[in-house]
Amino acid sequence: xxxxxxxxSPLLSERLPPWRQRLVLVLLLGAFALxxxxxxxxxxxxxxxxxxxxxxxxxxxxDISATRGRITDRHGDVLAVSTPVRSxxxxxxxxxxxxxxARNLAALLGMDVQEINRKLAVERxxxxxKRQLSxxxxxKVSSLNLPGIHQKNEYxxxxxxxxxxxxxxxxxxxxxxxxxxxxxxxxxxxxxxxGSRRVIKDRRGxxxxxxxxxxxxxxxxxxxxxxxxxVQYLAYTHLKQxxxxxxxxxxxxxxxxxxxxxxxxxxxLPTYNPNNRTKLAGAQLRNRALTDTFEPGSTLKPFTAxxxxxxxxxxxxxxxxxxxxxxxxxxxxxxxxxxxxTLTVAQVIQKSSNVGSAKLALxxxxxxxxxxxxxxxxxxxxxxxxxxxxxxxxxxxxxxxPIEQATMAYGHGISVTLIQLARAYQAFAxxxxxxxxxxxxxxxxxxxxxxxxxAQTAREVRAMLEMAVRPGGTAPKAQIPGYRVAGKTxxxxxxxxxxxxxxxxxxxxxxxPVSDPRLIVAVMVDEPSNGKYYGGDVAAPVFAQVMAGxxxxxxxxxxxxxxxxxxxxxxxxxxxx
Amino acid sequence: MARLNLLLILVLLGCALxxxxxxxxxxxxxxxxxxxxxxxxxxxxxxGQLQLEQSTVAAHVRVEKLARDKLGMRxxxxxxxxxxxVGPAR
Numbered sequence: 215x216x217x218x219x220x221x222x223s224p225l226l227s228e229r230l231p232p233w234r235q236r237l238v239l240v241l242l243l244g245a246f247a248l249x250x251x252x253x254x255x256x257x258x259x260x261x262x263x264x265x266x267x268x269x270x271x272x273x274x275x276x277d278i279s280a281t282r283g284r285i286t287d288r289h290g291d292v293l294a295v296s297t298p299v300r301s302x303x304x305x306x307x308x309x310x311x312x313x314x315x316a317r318n319l320a321a322l323l324g325m326d327v328q329e330i331n332r333k334l335a336v337e338r339x340x341x342x343x344k345r346q347l348s349x350x351x352x353x354k355v356s357s358l359n360l361p362g363i364h365q366k367n368e369y370x371x372x373x374x375x376x377x378x379x380x381x382x383x384x385x386x387x388x389x390x391x392x393x394x395x396x397x398x399x400x401x402x403x404x405x406x407x408x409g410s411r412r413v414i415k416d417r418r419g420x421x422x423x424x425x426x427x428x429x430x431x432x433x434x435x436x437x438x439x440x441x442x443x444x445v446q447y448l449a450y451t452h453l454k455q456x457x458x459x460x461x462x463x464x465x466x467x468x469x470x471x472x473x474x475x476x477x478x479x480x481x482x483l484p485t486y487n488p489n490n491r492t493k494l495a496g497a498q499l500r501n502r503a504l505t506d507t508f509e510p511g512s513t514l515k516p517f518t519a520x521x522x523x524x525x526x527x528x529x530x531x532x533x534x535x536x537x538x539x540x541x542x543x544x545x546x547x548x549x550x551x552x553x554x555x556t557l558t559v560a561q562v563i564q565k566s567s568n569v570g571s572a573k574l575a576l577x578x579x580x581x582x583x584x585x586x587x588x589x590x591x592x593x594x595x596x597x598x599x600x601x602x603x604x605x606x607x608x609x610x611x612x613x614x615x616p617i618e619q620a621t622m623a624y625g626h627g628i629s630v631t632l633i634q635l636a637r638a639y640q641a642f643a644x645x646x647x648x649x650x651x652x653x654x655x656x657x658x659x660x661x662x663x664x665x666x667x668x669a670q671t672a673r674e675v676r677a678m679l680e681m682a683v684r685p686g687g688t689a690p691k692a693q694i695p696g697y698r699v700a701g702k703t704x705x706x707x708x709x710x711x712x713x714x715x716x717x718x719x720x721x722x723x724x725x726x727p728v729s730d731p732r733l734i735v736a737v738m739v740d741e742p743s744n745g746k747y748y749g750g751d752v753a754a755p756v757f758a759q760v761m762a763g764x765x766x767x768x769x770x771x772x773x774x775x776x777x778x779x780x781x782x783x784x785x786x787x788x789x790x791x
Numbered sequence: 792m793a794r795l796n797l798l799l800i801l802v803l804l805g806c807a808l809x810x811x812x813x814x815x816x817x818x819x820x821x822x823x824x825x826x827x828x829x830x831x832x833x834x835x836x837x838x839g840q841l842q843l844e845q846s847t848v849a850a851h852v853r854v855e856k857l858a859r860d861k862l863g864m865r866x867x868x869x870x871x872x873x874x875x876x877v878g879p880a881r
Binding site for chain 1: 818821822825835836839840842843845846847849850851852855872874
């Protein structure tokens with residue numbers, strides 16, 4: 215083939231159409247415009263996305279946990295506190311442990327190797343291996359450097375007072391959220407709100423700059439209760455002894471400050487250890503003093519007498535004929551187990567005569583009695599904020615038959631909780647008025663509350679109640695050397711499926727020192743079954759022990775000569791049921 | 792003109808350097824703050840643990856047991872108590 219020189223190539227001589235040149239130019243310029251547009255869009259108009267991506271490379275959001283508030287007693291002694299613990303969790307897919315590693319982990323956690331392997335075999339993205347480990351153990355676990363095993367900071371709540379305070383405080387769950395008692399009632403205030411902040415971290419994981427605080431953490435508030443842990447402990451030990459001695463099923467003690475309405479002690483038995491709740495039964499958990507109602511029996515008689523005095527139906531020493539020890543109303547008969555003959559109103563209370571109380575009640579209108587019980591706080595919960603508070607039963611006056619009005623005079627056909635009963639006795643311990651009860655400390659106590667009786671009536675009933683613990687009364691065992699004491703026993707048959715059974719609730723409510731009452735103590739013992747079951751034998755001694763100890767602890771001056779009033783008298787007068 | 796430019800360059804350089812140094816200073820202070828806050832949290836936790844320990848050791852059950860068993864203490868009988876009146880009660 216004959217070579218052709220490039221310059222003479224026939225292809226060159228061919229003229230190309232000029233539009234092709236322009237097309238290329240336009241295409242190139244178009245491509246440039248596209249690039250400039252895109253970069254403008256990314257840099258100027260829609261820079262959020264890339265900005266976020268960039269920040270994600272060096273910024274970290276850190277959660278800041280908030281601690282739950284402490285609960286203290288009135289003197290600042292810690293009753294509940296949260297301290298940090300660690301939980302070990304795993305991503306099962308990543309956690310491929312060699313047998314030796316698994317053995318090490320098991321040894322540190324105090325678990326079975328098989329149990330760990332079983333937990334790591336589940337088909338999930340997240341599994342707790344062990345919760346609430348001490349920080350020291352957790353440190354050792356992290357030094358093992360196991361793949362797929364992670365840790366999380368959590369809090370665990372400790373209750374140093376243990377069983378003594380169990381029902382007051384309640385407890386929190388594993389997530390540190392209140393489930394019972396104060397922990398539940400005040401959960402809103404106690405629980406903190408975890409916060410978070412955004413920071414810049416360097417290569418070694420140190421925080422070098424705070425970008426912003428997204429949400430500052432809010433630590434829970436500390437709560438100071440009105441409870442006095444010494445008084446609480448006294449009440450707990452003495453009630454526990456009494457329950458063992460009388461082989462009783464359950465019991466409760468409430469101690470109130472008569473001046474301020476503060477609850478100084480609230481004990482229920484049986485109880486439980488809030489630090490170790492592996493074996494819990496419903497009966498142990500119940501805060502009986504607040505949630506369980508019972509027919510109070512004779513402890514209500516003073517209120518009947520007070521209303522009769524208040525209405526001017528009788529005076530302190532008006533004689534009432536209680537012979538022949540029984541009284542028929544409609545088709546039912548009320549009994550006194552012992553013949554008392556003619557008694558004054560004061561003696562009706564002192565000797566706890568059913569017939570006398572019924573006669574007093576029948577002289578009054580049912581509406582007035584209902585109004586008194588209602589204003590004393592019976593029939594409605596006290597609204598302390600505790601979970602499951604009961605109100606008791608107080609039927610409307612319109613439905614009362616005369617026999618019911620008579621039995622209510624001595625505490626049957628009406629049911630109350632122990633704390634309601636203790637609060638109602640404020641009316642006698644104070645000058646006829648009632649203060650609201652408080653679980654937390656009251657700074658400046660109100661000088662007067664809701665007036666139920668006149669001061670004069672309250673004084674007279676105080677005198678009657680003081681007679682009841684003197685020789686000739688139903689509760690000489692409630693006496694305390696050195697102090698003037700007043701109170702009333704109660705012994706009631708228990709209602710079982712609508713009928714009164716031969717099981718009893720023994721109770722005692724009283725206050726001291728009578729010259730200026732400071733403390734109210736209410737004791738209830740459920741089903742004493744060791745022979746004795748009268749309130750004067752079972753509950754009154756507990757009252758005396760708790761009251762004596764509390765008066766001494768609180769430094770309240772004695773108001774009586776030290777010589778005991780009674781050491782020689784024989785058996786106390788049996789109260790009527 | 793050239794002189795002014797030189798001066799401005801020097802000023803700019805000075806500013807840049809002081810910015811760097813103050814930034815560094817800020818970070819150092821921040822680390823200190825961080826450490827301080829961490830120490831505060833740790834101390835708070837320790838305070839809680841010590842409080843817990845204190846109330847465990849001072850538990851009434853324990854104190855009573857020690858007083859009775861180890862120290863041989865007991866409650867005074869009513870006749871052994873002498874009350875001293877220090878002015879009006881309450």
